[in-house]
Amino acid sequence: MLNLLSILTGIISLIIVIPATIPLLGWANWLALPLIVIGVVLGQLSSSGRGGRNFCLIVGLIAVVRLSLGGGIF
Structure with a gap:
């Protein structure tokens, strides 16, 4: 059951992380990181x-790499 909840949390996080790869939307990764930690x-x-x-x-790796490329904000 917890594995299923972890997968659902990961899917919700992925839905947030994918649009955050667009320039100037990198701040959305900061919203996804707490969800990713909960999923882990x-x-x-x-x-x-x-x-x-x-x-x-x-x-989480995708989100962190994107944040590092954008300098933590962009």
């Missing part, structure tokens, strides 16, 4: 699998 924690607590955690980590 839920995925880690899950005993059924690690797919949700890994998905959230990949989405």
Whole structure:
């Protein structure tokens, strides 16, 4: 159950992160990062699998790389 919640949190975060790759919308990644952390924690607590955690980590990596390319804001 926690793995499913982790995957859902990752999907919601991905929906926020994808438009944030457009220039001047990078600030939206700051909104997605707390959701990504929650998804990683839920995925880690899950005993059924690690797919949700890994998905959230990949989405987090995309968000962090985008933030670093934009200088943290753009």
